[in-house]
Amino acid sequence: MTRVESQLAARPAKVQPRKRHRRARLDTPLGRVALQVGSIALLLGVWEAAARFGWISAFLFGSPAGIYESARRSLLDGSLLVDVWTTSFEALLGFVIGTAAGSLAGLALWYSRFVARVVEPLIVAFNSVPKIAFAPVIILWFGTGLLAKVALAVSLTSIVALIAAYQAAKDADPDLQRLALALGATKSQVFRKIIVPASLPAIVACFRINLGFGLVGAVVGEFISSQRGLGHLVFTASSLYDISTVWVGLFVLMAIGFALYFVIDRIERALLPWKLDRGGHDLNV
Amino acid sequence: MTKLSVRDVRKSFTGKSGRTDVLGGLTFDIRDGDFVSIIGPSGCGKSTVFNIIAGLLEPDSGSLVYEGALVEGLRGRVGYMMQKDLLLPWRTVLDNVVLGLELRGVPRKIAVEEAREHLSTYGLAGFEDSYPQALSGGMRQRVALIRTLIVNPDLLLLDEPFSALDYQTRLYLEGVLMEAVENFRKTVVLVTHDIDEAVALSKRVIVLSGRPAGVKAIYDIELAERTPIGARSDPRFAGYFHALCGELDIQTKRGEAA
Structure with missing residues (x-):
């Protein structure tokens, strides 16, 4: 050598x-x-x-000590918990309704290629409108209470779920469908036993995105018109230049999103047990 | 007795580059208890024949006669295996095996019992609750084979089922297949590009011509033993192999047919 x-x-x-x-x-x-x-x-x-x-500037940016003080105050007088509950409830309800309805509709579109072709451009058109722009109209229609926030969250989450579910159903391995058909499966059996489980990973992945959109719907709804909720808290505090309280609202929103993310994680483990151990962690890339 | 007659089947596909005639009047018979391999130049439409028999594609013209009756296709009556194992990744081994029975409405308890029996016969006991991705390629294809056999199909349609496996695993699975075919007296149609496999396993080999495909030649394979290793050891094996290579115009280095 x-x-x-x-x-x-x-x-x-x-x-x-x-x-x-x-x-x-x-x-x-x-x-x-x-x-x-x-x-x-x-x-x-x-x-x-x-x-x-x-x-x-502590006036413009706040400070951790100020935030702590303001958090303590709103916790003690109980207003923070009401806000947290209000916003979480609106967001969750909007998330569940929108995601369920959207996913089911997206999967159902697999059934008829004709209907899917007719509807597809309409879906794309609806999706390209920033849904937040609907907020004023939704508030006119549904009032300033819970319903309007849920409706806004539904308008955001349902379209995302619909597109994800439809795309996943379309992408389901045609060879698996052929196999089922050769074994004598009916269309409804192909749907239940191949299409739905094959689309499930994409649908669950969309849960994570929609969780965020659920919160967006609730908070934006509260910005526009409400008496309580974290969006209301942030909006009113910022118009009073009470930056500490704004930060409290933002941090709590982050904590809610974070906590819900772990809930989704649990749901994912329960729904997709076969996805758990894919290996590859030992790859030294 | 003739099990299945394919009569003057034609099929063409229309794509962006115009019309392609894939099958140009294909006629052959498959006898009861037959083991027929279909070979042909690549892209000649072997898989199209396969899908037409399985009832997944409609021919443009021509007909299928199954046990004396005109049929559209054999959906629900065939066992179907491809190069891909086609195991459902979200189902455990056991649930994959029962798929065909489940689709036919067999009660779960009976289906599971039968599946467990088959799995242990083929050396997969203990893997019932594993997901396919935890299994080796050979094991997965074995599961696919069990899933095919458990529905007791009249006709096994195999589309290059072993071509993705290493040679040893392939010999082993060919043996498993042959044993099952003998035991259950199955009729088999094997689509393959592998001349060696076709000769070793088949009673007859149908050679297709290039597009649009028709039957170019049919060989009766007579070997003393129809086991993967026994057949390949038979002195007549090489003769068939060479003849079939010649039919497919496979060129050797010198530029002559093999």
């Missing part, structure tokens, strides 16, 4: 294990949480310091 070759051979053996080792020490559940908590704490610390020392 020449000198160059022996150096080349020796180098990876020396460098790589050490690099991997350092990562391995931090890449544990505890290590990851420590990193996440640490970086958030650092961010809050810098923010607080910046506000105290006047590097940024």
